Amino acid sequence: MIGFTHFASSRLHGKKSKRIVFLCLMLFFSIQFLDALAVQRFPKPEFESGYVQPETMQPAARAEMLQIADVIVLVIMLSVISWLVVKKRSRLGVFAASVVSLAYFGFYRQGCICSIGAIQNVTLALFNSSYPAPLAVIGFFILPLIFTLFFGRTFCAGVCPFGAIQDLVAFKPQKLGTRLNAVLGLIPYIYLGLAILYAATGSDFIICRYDPFVGIFRFNASFAMFIFAGTLLVSGIFIARPYCRFLCPYGVLLNWISRFSWKHITITPSTCIQCRLCEDSCPYDAIDLPVTGTNPESRGTTIRKLILISLLVPFFTVLGGWTLSTVHETLASVNGKVRLAKTLVEPASSVNQTETIEVTAFKSSGKPVAQVYAEASRVLKQFYTGSWILGCFLGLVFGITLAYRMVTKYQKDYLPNKGTCLSCTRCVDYCPVRMGDDNLPAI
């Protein structure tokens, strides 16, 4: 004739005074003791041998002060690199600083306070009011962008451990040519869009999931991720910084903002003498060559094409939106709730009839199926909207990329492309002109 419920509540009052005493004690002891406050839930055995019940150890999480320290280090590194790039123009200095960053943010902090991933935290915080983004993460998201707005992508030059590790292995960089750059340059937009879509819907943080180098920094990852990182690094020997240029979603933001940077690095400290020495110096194909010659097309043709493309851009936008919205269910399959609802709603369609762990776990949770369906169909709707927006965005990017290749930006000198230049300062070493050297060589 047994069974019973709560008995803790009746004892709560007696515990109150103990709690106060305990709070005082806490000033002297570490927080870990907090749980010692836990009352014996069921009277423990009465030991006669003087056995003392051990305390359950609860090692603390990383101290929050260290979090602030990370932000401080970030600011210092950003400042130092910016100074080295813009003012000092020292490749060796940038190189040294990048090694330091790699050591600190990479191997010491194990890559998991990172600006690239912070995009997702910020997105999630914007879309989910119950998710509080830690201050340090917001700092890691905003600070590099602000520095970029003033000094170009100095963050990429040597603060980002991902860039640093790839820069180290770029032994034999090959020029890819503008068309490959143009095509591959579209990938980061897709990656960024997907990352935001998945973060906004609370599905996943895909940037972190496919973070290639974090395993190296930790000396610990799954086998597949090591292979993944290895492949990327090997290709990085010949294609300099493949992640930064053709994957990095944060690079998209940096690229946009860097275009408006206040003091971007220049190849020459003074006046370009058109010596062509720097032409092959950039491993990232980020030097804009001077434009010579004239447009073979007539002005009329150019304008006609331009009008055509500007009419096509809205079309691309809608086409993109429509295309992606048609596959929104595939996109949504990344979301756990949708996956669960899918297995529940279509049990017959699954090839193997064994119940998945998810379904077993769900059944034991006692949650009504209707709730899962409702949640999943809500998520699906979010994905439908999200994929329209993402598709439109990608269509727009595509259109602008095309339009951008309709027009020629006239320039006389060799200039780093403010968007794609990673401020590595390699080209600086190739320029024969010195600061304040107005005494131009006889050419």
Add this chain to the structure above:
Amino acid sequence: MKARGAIRTFPAAIAIIRTIANCLKQTSSASAKQVRINPLQKMEEPENNHKINRRKFLGAGVRASVLLGLGGVAALVLKQSVAGNLVWQLDPAKCVQCGRCATSCVLTPSAVKCVHVYAMCGYCDLCGGYFKPETKTLTTAAENQLCPTSALKRKFIEDPFFEYTVDEPLCIGCGKCVKGCGAFGNGSLQLQVRHNRCVNCNQCSIARNCPADAYSRVPASKPYLLRQVGDEKNLTAKTPRR
């Protein structure tokens, strides 16, 4: 929500408009075959000077608006930020011991370990968490142990009580013992993310694979979710869910 979205897209929209405007402007200048001048070069013609000033002004304006946009995003996010850090933890009340804590962690061995809450333990001789189900002789012999790595240690205290301790470096977080303890005992063995081992990934890869949705971000100041006292549910018969 909508307003927020609009604010968010605003700087991006400006940037896009600016880019397009720039392109258009440059086309027209291109067709006029004007030569774009290196801004560092001193210019004599007042017309060009004027142009440079205008560009500088425009540049400053764009920078200011980008800065404003960034500030806006930051302000929106800061409104619901926390000063401290968040860490991952699993709620033992939701845990179903699927074994993925052992297999899904980015670390090998997993940062999830079995934690023994002694205050809940019955100090049983026949421990569901220690012995394999069909065990007949209650000894520490290898054939009797449930733990695949022998991480759970059994020590005699006094008749009829035994103390069980987790040897953490050996524990792989598979949750076998947790299941046994939960099914037959008081549930004093519980899986927890150990924060001296966890590298606190931005997105916990176990959380992604957890079938019971037991993982959540918790404040780093209170990083454990051990079932303790006042949590009567798990001890008594579950109240029917109605």
Add this chain to the structure above:
Amino acid sequence: MKRKIIIFGALALLLLVIVFIAWDLFFNKPAGNENPYAYDLKSLRSGDSTQILFAEEQHFSTGLPAIHGIALDKSDHIFIAGENGFEIYDPAGKREAAIPIGGTANCIHVDQAGQIYLGMQDHVEIYDQKGRQLKTWNTCGEDAIITSIAAEGKDVYIADAGNKVVYQYDVTGAFHKKIGEKDPSRKIPGFVVPSPYFDLGIGRKGELWVVNPGRHHFEQYNGDGDIMSSWGEAGMSMDGFCGCCNPSNFAIFSDGSFVTSEKGIERIKIYGPDGVFKCMVAGPGSFVEGTRGLDLAVDSKNRILVLDPEKNQVRIFTLKKQVTGK
């Protein structure tokens, strides 16, 4: 040419990476469906169904939010105790009364005179059949968790899982003595109660039977608190009691046989008066996994009434038709 090959190779690697991401994201199953570390309870839970000689004849739901105890009076009326009240049903399962009480009753007992004893957290409340509260017996101490009550003649026995002891009271509410405290001189091993399931009952000769769940034993005491006999052994197999502490509840047939319930592997079994395993009443298949506190009662027609707190039902099991006699 060489440059082109290099670029081509490097690009292929890069594309491989991108294809990997896309494939893994959209087409790869997120995690394996096999638990390499599964604690396999299934084989235990499936059991041998040929041993099950009883079938569920009827069940009915209760009106209480949560149910904890079942008892019968001499005319086979069914009494259910639980959260915030107790209810009375006729032998057919028709509700006759529902009486609200303050608090939760963990166990219930009806004596020969028809008085209803409710074991609250730390005290006993006594009601009459009309639902009037007659008496409240004082608290059994701060740690008390009363889990079972049984009356025999003038004695009332109360099992306290918190203090791991049985109290003997008389019907007037006077406390007499504690039974079952560890005493090597009287060969009393002491109750081991690791979880709050601690049942007692009265045998056909009026003897007191108490479960010692931590030792997986039934212990028989006389009115003076002397241990008379004991039986039972631990084991996952059919004839033993599984887990750390079982059986959780029991009831006694008119012929002195025991019907027991276990948690962990939810099963209800019958043992002869001598403790020899006889048959199963219901296996784990009949219950929701994780059901605990299956309280039992046996009526004069030898029907077994099982209180299923998970389903909030009283389930009545009778011997299968084709099996005649034991």
Add this chain to the structure above:
Amino acid sequence: MTKLNSQDLNRYGRNVAIAGTPRGLSLLRNVAIIAGIFAMILCVLIIINYIQVKRADPLNTKTMKVLVDRMHADPADEQLRQEIREIDLLARRAFFTNQWQVRMGGYLLFFSLLVVVICVTAAGLMQKTIPAVPSGAKTDRWHTLKINRIWVGYTGISIVVISMAILILTHQELGRNLQEAINEQDHAGRPEGREAGMQESRNAELQNTGNGDSLVKKDTIAATERANMDGYPSLQEISRNFPSFRGPGGNGIARQKNIPVNWDGKSGKNIKWKTEIPLPGYNSPIIWNDRVFLTGASQTIRMVYCIDLHTGKILWQKAVEKIPGTPSQEPKIIKETGFSAPTMTTDGRRVYAVFANGDLIALDFAGNQVWAKNLGLPMNHYGHASSLIMYHDLLIVQYDQRGSGSVMALSGKTGEVIWKTSRSVKISWASPVIIQTGKRTELVLAADPMVASYDPATGKELWNFACITGEVGPSVAFAGNIVYSVNDFSKLAAIELGDPPKLLWEDTEYLSDIPSPLATGKHLYLVTSYGAVVCYDAKTGAKYWVQELETPVFASPVLAEGKIYLLDKKGVMHIFNDDQKFTPVSQPQLGEGSSCTPAFADGLIVIRGDKNLFCAGK
């Protein structure tokens, strides 16, 4: 442009050709090669190791399983036992050795690669070559762009094609299937899974016990209702209870019967029970069936209490903690508001509570958290104070704060924001009120500068009427198509609903800053916080009587059985008839001070004093 000659380079180049010694260079190269080969071997070894472990997990070998099974069959076999132990030891050793190997291999691999990188980098630095002008002519810009365009275009096309291919390959119609499944369930009208099992057995039981038994039947239906955690209570069900601040809809009218008029908190006369509430709070109790809910909070602890209506026992208490987003800083509060001013609400399925710092929690009736969130630290100088109210299954939160005031509706089940309408108003204490105008249901909110009405289902503003200023404390009253709104240093306004709403009458003589007015249909009662009770004609605004209580009043008056119950700050309940003349009924005393509005159940009144919760009944 001509090429530079080397002289020029020497003159201008800073880093040109620091020619490394050939010996140093070759040494570096050799080291790099050796380290590289070493790394490759390690790589291969690690991969082999991995595959080995993958193929046979030492912790899950088949041999072991077979042996253990055999041992169970023959427990006496000592030799078998030994064998198992040996294999087990080997397996564990293999497992840990393998882990050690992988780890060490990883370190070695890393360091060998590091050596390669260092050597190559150093060699690169030593070997810095003279920059050369690229050979070949400059490319034609326009041609390049054209090719780029073509490539980008093809890429775009192929992305669209791939998407379409994916669509065809993985076409699911998941959305439609889900919708169908949901509709099906709605149609069936019963919960799934285990619940369905319960339901079936209930039906079976119904047949078992015979159809004539109305008691069981009725109870079954009630139980089914309870089992259904979805949906919302009917209006009748709501009016049977007292589910929010000032009762159903927040209109200040209780439909309960047999309410006591005499009690004495000191002597205990007619006091059914008295329970100390551990934490203070100015929120009022709410009642659903036999349960009373209220909250209490201090600066750091926030609690929800559930009390048995009949015994006064605290059935459970739930600490509101670990809410995602709880601001670390505490809200600024003033003493008169406290940390838990807002009254809870319930829909009979869950209860909801909100606290001064914006913590919002939903609990089921057993005290388990269903969901919780933080609405953001309210930007005012007294913490969040507006009470909650339910409309169907939507939880309405009035969140007027500096700069970004809003009213929102959250799904009671999930906490998801269903709609949110921003309000350009000043901060306020007032609580939302739900009124039935006969044509529709409206949600009426008061805050400087206006009384505003919203569609509770969508959040669309229906009308607003500018008539009120200041930091509004009293909520509105409604009866007979007239909304009454009042605030101190502003005015009392009677607004007749219509298109557009118009001002019927106003008064500025008596104004309230805390108690809400009460409209009973014929009369409007206004209570000022200093203790004046004024009775107006509802339509004309003519004053029938004014009664000075001479004690401050913080609680709002409630109409029950034609009598008005008004609790003053000292704990005296002023009970008087709803009449054109002031006709007092009684003045029972609580025995302690109070600031809270009472709650009603049939035959019972529940009053929260400063320390204790009282229940009075005959």
